[in-house]
Amino acid sequence: MSPGWPARLVHGHVVVRPLEAGDSRAWREVRSRNADWLRPWDATMPPGSARRAGSYRQVARRLLRQARQGHAMPFAIEVDGMFAGQVTVNNIVRGSAQFASIGYWLGREFAGRGVMPTAVAMVIDHCFAEVGLHRIEICIRPENTNSLRVVEKLEIREIGYAPLFLHIDGDWRDHRIFAITVEESHGSVLDRLS
Numbered sequence: 001m002s003p004g005w006p007a008r009l010v011h012g013h014v015v016v017r018p019l020e021a022g023d024s025r026a027w028r029e030v031r032s033r034n035a036d037w038l039r040p041w042d043a044t045m046p047p048g049s050a051r052r053a054g055s056y057r058q059v060a061r062r063l064l065r066q067a068r069q070g071h072a073m074p075f076a077i078e079v080d081g082m083f084a085g086q087v088t089v090n091n092i093v094r095g096s097a098q099f100a101s102i103g104y105w106l107g108r109e110f111a112g113r114g115v116m117p118t119a120v121a122m123v124i125d126h127c128f129a130e131v132g133l134h135r136i137e138i139c140i141r142p143e144n145t146n147s148l149r150v151v152e153k154l155e156i157r158e159i160g161y162a163p164l165f166l167h168i169d170g171d172w173r174d175h176r177i178f179a180i181t182v183e184e185s186h187g188s189v190l191d192r193l194s
Helices: 021-033 033-043 056-068 115-131 143-152
Strands: 010-011 014-018 074-080 082-093 100-104 135-140 158-168 173-179
Touching: 010 115, 014 115, 021 033, 021 082, 033 158, 056 074, 074 115, 082 115, 100 115, 115 135, 115 143, 135 143, 135 158
Parallel strands: 100 135
Antiparallel strands: 010 014, 014 074, 074 082, 082 100, 135 173, 158 173
16 A cells, blocks of 8 residues: 555545545446536546446445555545545656656536546645655646646646547546656645645
């Protein structure tokens, strides 16, 4: 299991906590209500892939297995006690890299309230201070203005462009790459929202 996970992070009305098997119903309800809102940004499996995205149970089982192995930290986002979305620290690399990437999604009913920048900032601060990572990367489709606004608010710099980077919404999609190091965080990414 990754050092520092599980952890419960709280700031104002936003709580970021470990994803649990018991989140199944709330996760499915938010995903179902927001299917059209999330579809353009959701990862899909390319044709010929042996594994399909699967149910919540399959996704949670895979993520929790990766967490036990120290390769991921899946977090649920709650707003005022309601399940609102997810932030996942993926592809944790130790050794000389001390690196990971972050992916996230949020129900539309919670958008525009500063929830995602707060959640992502708390997770990045946690990764640097408690988990011991040195660098966090966030990859975003150029058309995803909501996600681009998150990295803009958090002042995370763009470092590159990856053509045909991930299979999203049924095709290979380009992504802009953003990254922050512990040195650039100056102690707290969350403080940038003040």
